[in-house]
Amino acid sequence: MNNENSCDMKHSLRDEGNETEATRMSKLRRTRKKVTKQPVFSTEVGEMDISNSKDNTGDGTQIPTTPHLSSRMKHIKQEMAKNHLQFVRFEATDLHGVSRSKSIPAQFFQEKVIHGVCMPRGYLELIPNPKDDEVDHIRATCFNSDIVLMPELSTFRVLPWAERTARVICDTFTVTGEPLLTSPRYIAKRQLSQLQDSGFSLLSAFIYDFCIFAVPEIINSKTISFPASTLLNNHDQPFIQELVDGLYHTGANVESFSSSTRPGQMEICFLPEFGISAADNAFTLRTGVKEVARKYNYIASFFIETGFCNSGILSHSLWDVEGKTNMFCSNSGIEELTITGKKWLAGLLKHSAALSCLMAPAVSCRKRYSKESKDLKESVPTTWGYNDNSCAFNIKCHGEKGTRIENKLGSATANPYLVLAATVAAGLDGLQSSDGVLAGPHDSTDFYQAKSSEIPLKLEDALVALEEDQCLRQALGETFIRYFVAMKKYELENEETDAERNKFLEYFI
Structure with missing residues (x-):
């Protein structure tokens, strides 16, 4: 993926006379762009966890680890049983900040955590038939393809205003496993x-x-x-x-x-x-x-x-x-x-x-x-x-x-x-x-x-x-x-x- 990180360093900051801040400013001056790794979807539970911990990709995309998945899934299963949940919403934001979601029967939740939930890409990007010269689509993906919603399990919550329903906020990926570059949440992270x-x-x-x-x-x-x-x-x-x-x-x-x-x-x-x-x-x-x-x-x-x-x-x-x-x-x-x-x-x-x-x-x-x-x-x-x-x-x-x-x-x-x-x-x-x-x-x-x-x-x-x-x-x-x-x-x-x-x-x- 092309690196699209923050602006290049131009000039150093002035020293305020504070040693801690001077050290921090020195670190800021040494900041360099990073080439990020892409998450790969796994079909094995033992290889995947969507957690809220700091990742090692450098771009906010989260790389799963086994212990977190096991611990979080155990807690979520207890919540689902306690509240007799029937459905879980997989939610993602479109460009306007409006929730676009798919609801999954509760019995399929763990499977969808592993494989993700597919959704038409146009649900999130909201332009009918964009011209090729307007938008640079990445690799094999296009506007008419699916994107994959991968849940961040730390955001799992029972919805008090929806009967027997929970929600989880998702990050969005292309079908080739790359972060969707138009995803507002990905850009913020x-x-x-x-x-x-x-x-x-x-x-x-x-x-x-x-x-x-x-x-x-x-x-x-x-x-x-x-x-x-x-x-x-x-x-x-x-x-x-x-x-x-x-x-x-x-x-x-x-x-x-x-x-x-x-x-x-x-x-x-x-x-x-x-x-x-x-x-x-x-x-x-x-x-x-x-x-x-x-x-x-x-x-x-x-x-x-x-x-x-x-x-x-x-x-x-x-x-x-x-x-x-x-x-x-x-x-x-x-x-x-x-x-x-x-x-x-x-x-x-x-x-x-x-x-x-x-x-x-x-x-x-x-x-x-x-x-x-x-x-x-x-x-x-x-x-x-x-x-x-x-x-x-x-x-x-x-x-x-x-x-x-x-x-x-x-x-x-x-x-x-x-x-x-x-x-x-x-x-x-x-x-x-x-x-x-x-x-x-x-x-x-x-x-x-x-x-x-x-x-x-x-x-x-x-x-x-x-x-x-x-x-x-x-x-x-x-x-x-x-x-x-x-x-x-x-x-x-x-x-x-x-x-x-x-x-x-x-x-x-």
């Missing part, structure tokens, strides 16, 4: 692996807005009316309690929930976790809230309507590889980012145009970027600030969590795995680059940037920015970038403006 190789780990959590509507009334083929979108957090406690309790039992720990800006709009915050778990939690919410809502005769939507925003914020901080020290926190007692944190933020600012394409991937998502501006512009400046919720990048320096950055470019319709991957890729480039000299908050209210950061308001312009961003192209992979851009151009070409709201409600519900 690969970036987290790059971060770990550089001597860091990421602690992060998503904060989501979503809307709860009453049962819709279909007026005609293109119009849906929602007559009673009035749910607030204290108006329907049984619904909220079942949702939060269900998320807890699936491993997604909710820190808080509340009503938001409009009637029917809710905000839910997760506890921060290291690694891929933050995106897994967001992925679980996107499916769970819809299923619980249906039980109460509601409809849940993450889609952004004109006039208000369903945001998808990634709150994150950079830690040492052992997860013991927050690298954004200064020991001086001054509430400001460290040099490491400033360089990370500089990377986010530098790549904000391309980031916005992945984080606000629909026409309606981007309208919120200009909601405060009365002037007709093609782009708006990327803003940052300390404890300022109006900024695109809000640096929070208060509370028990320590200093962290909220990436507020995202909408709730963005794929959480792509949000995580792109944020890590941009932040790593900031650590590895000396394109910008960073001034402290007492010296300046902004960073000195070689080129000012601007966020395109049109999706078409954001797609161009993503295509031209060589760092993100290399980090996320040429194959993914070409496929994502082709998908978005297809959507733009086939978009009916007057039916957009209904189309997205139907899909994202």
